[in-house]
Amino acid sequence: MTEPVQPAAPIDFYFDFSSPYGYFAAEKIDALAARHGRTVLWHPFLLGVTFKVTGLAPLPTIPLKGAYSLHDIERSARYFGLPFRQPSVFPIPTQHAARAFLWLNDRNPARAKAFGLAAYRAYFVDDVNISDLGAVLELASAQGVDRDELSAVLAGTEIKARLAAEVELGLSRGVFGSPFVFVDGEAFWGADRLPQLERWLAEGGF
Amino acid sequence: MTEPVQPAAPIDFYFDFSSPYGYFAAEKIDALAARHGRTVLWHPFLLGVTFKVTGLAPLPTIPLKGAYSLHDIERSARYFGLPFRQPSVFPIPTQHAARAFLWLNDRNPARAKAFGLAAYRAYFVDDVNISDLGAVLELASAQGVDRDELSAVLAGTEIKARLAAEVELGLSRGVFGSPFVFVDGEAFWGADRLPQLERWLAEGGF
Numbered sequence: 001m002t003e004p005v006q007p008a009a010p011i012d013f014y015f016d017f018s019s020p021y022g023y024f025a026a027e028k029i030d031a032l033a034a035r036h037g038r039t040v041l042w043h044p045f046l047l048g049v050t051f052k053v054t055g056l057a058p059l060p061t062i063p064l065k066g067a068y069s070l071h072d073i074e075r076s077a078r079y080f081g082l083p084f085r086q087p088s089v090f091p092i093p094t095q096h097a098a099r100a101f102l103w104l105n106d107r108n109p110a111r112a113k114a115f116g117l118a119a120y121r122a123y124f125v126d127d128v129n130i131s132d133l134g135a136v137l138e139l140a141s142a143q144g145v146d147r148d149e150l151s152a153v154l155a156g157t158e159i160k161a162r163l164a165a166e167v168e169l170g171l172s173r174g175v176f177g178s179p180f181v182f183v184d185g186e187a188f189w190g191a192d193r194l195p196q197l198e199r200w201l202a203e204g205g206f
Numbered sequence: 207m208t209e210p211v212q213p214a215a216p217i218d219f220y221f222d223f224s225s226p227y228g229y230f231a232a233e234k235i236d237a238l239a240a241r242h243g244r245t246v247l248w249h250p251f252l253l254g255v256t257f258k259v260t261g262l263a264p265l266p267t268i269p270l271k272g273a274y275s276l277h278d279i280e281r282s283a284r285y286f287g288l289p290f291r292q293p294s295v296f297p298i299p300t301q302h303a304a305r306a307f308l309w310l311n312d313r314n315p316a317r318a319k320a321f322g323l324a325a326y327r328a329y330f331v332d333d334v335n336i337s338d339l340g341a342v343l344e345l346a347s348a349q350g351v352d353r354d355e356l357s358a359v360l361a362g363t364e365i366k367a368r369l370a371a372e373v374e375l376g377l378s379r380g381v382f383g384s385p386f387v388f389v390d391g392e393a394f395w396g397a398d399r400l401p402q403l404e405r406w407l408a409e410g411g412f
Contacts, residue, residue: 054269063260064382068393078412079402176270187274192398196285206284 010039014170014180015116016047017094017101017130020073021191023120024080025179028194030113036201038183042105042113044098046167047091050176058091076191083125092123092131099159100136100150102166104143115143216245220376220386221322222253223300223307223336226279227397229326230286231385234400236319242407244389248311248319250304252373253297256382264297282397289331298329298337305365306342306356308372310349321349 011033015022026042033040051057059069070086077084097119105112118139122128128135133154141147153159170180174187181188181197186205188197199206217239221228232248239246257263265275276292283290303325311318324345328334334341339360347353359365376386380393387394387403392411394403405412 050270054271055263056268056271057261062262064256064377064380065260065262068380068382068395071393072395072399075402075412079405171270174270174274176274187277189274189278190398192396193278195401196281199285206281 008036008038009184010041012043012182013040014043014045014175014178016045016178017097017116017119017123018091019047019178020084020124021076022178023084023124024076024082024191025181025194026117026120027082028080028191029179029181032194032198033201035198038201042101042109042116043166043170044094044101044116044163045170045175045178045180046094046098046163047178048093049167050171053171054176056176060090080191083121085125085127087123087127087129089129089131092129094131095160095163096133096136096154097130097139099154099163100140102162103150103153103159104140104145111143111145115140115145118143214242214244215390216247218249218388219246220249220251220381220384222251222384223303223322223325223329224297225253225384226290226330227282228384229290229330230282230288230397231387231400232323232326233288234286234397235385235387238400238404239407242404244407248307248315248322249372249376250300250307250322250369251376251381251384251386252300252304252369253384254299255373256377259377260382262382266296286397289327291331291333293329293333293335295335295337298335300337301366301369302339302342302360303336303345305360305369306346306351308368309356309359309365310346310351317349317351321346321351324349 011029013025013029015026030040060066074084074086101112101116104115119130119136122135122139123130130136130139137147137151140150173182177189179191183197183200186200219231219235221232236246266272280290280292307318307322310321325336325342328341328345329336336342336345343353343357346356379388383395385397389403389406392406
């Protein structure tokens with residue numbers, strides 16, 4: 001008897017909706033994975049929780065590094081060929097968007113990804129402040145989600161516990177930044193690690 | 207009358223001898239620059255001074271990020287096709303090596319680069335602790351430097367002031383990490399920005 005061929009495991013993709021490098025990766029990760037026969041599980045994440053563990057701080061608040069990073073983000077967008085406009089409020093709390101994503105993802109992952117990309121583009125291209133609950137409901141509504149139903153869900157405690165558990169799980173796996181990707185247990189942090197990630201997939205490690 | 211053609215300005219390359227990503231860049235930067243008709247000015251730098259300004263800390267000391275980074279450094283070495291062995295003492299103070307480099311560089315930049323690469327390889331391949339003055343003198347001696355002369359130089363106050371001024375100048379230009387490169391005023395931080403740096407040189411910006 002021969003062993004049945006197992007399909008390759010999905011890639012895990014962690015992101016915070018306030019992370020521009022997370023936005024760049026979100027635009028690229030599914031096509032990259034598909035080139036190597038993989039699918040991607042998206043995991044919304046809250047960087048603010050990791051800052052308490054690592055002692056790190058949001059990029060714009062760090063002397064020297066903050067100013068460089070704002071410049072690097074704009075240049076990296078051009079490098080990746082992606083539209084980008086620095087949001088007028090940055091960074092922002094992203095709980096509402098992350099919870100909406102999770103709830104959608106449990107029902108329809110494809111729709112959740114469409115919502116996720118729409119939320120990223122709203123924030124990083126159209127300067128929509130997606131920390132606002134109304135903006136999140138509007139974006140979900142545009143993806144065919146029942147606005148009243150999602151509004152009730154986001155007001156409840158269940159989805160809050162769900163996101164907290166998701167973030168806790170990420171932390172326990174070592175996630176401390178965005179984007180953060182796992183391929184068969186191998187961790188890759190940062191949009192600038194996409195080339196290493198792609199080589200890893202192509203060669204089965206290196 | 208036509209204007210004489212001006213040669214393209216050299217690239218400025220800042221590095222700390224304790225930085226593995228600085229080592230990777232040191233191995234690549236001159237050939238990269240040469241592909242686009244540029245030369246490289248090497249500037250030894252002390253990350254410890256920037257940590258006081260940025261509030262950042264050495265990578266290995268940061269929860270979660272430290273463990274990831276040690277793994278990322280080894281994988282990045284393989285990605286760049288460079289030999290690497292994690293030094294048993296890391297990070298280290300690099301004043302002696304930086305001062306020796308500066309003194310050499312003021313006299314013979316090519317010999318200084320050869321010393322710089324030898325020091326990086328000693329530390330990151332052969333596990334030689336180059337924070338040790340004797341190790342620095344040995345490495346310089348192997349490059350044809352008079353050991354007694356360099357020993358006297360490194361014991362003096364002049365070279366200390368020279369390195370302090372070099373680091374201060376770097377800070378005033380915004381240098382906060384290693385490697386850090388300037389091309390015609392455009393800043394690139396990290397070995398992972400070499401592809402952006404190369405595109406910038408190829409296209410004259412993007």
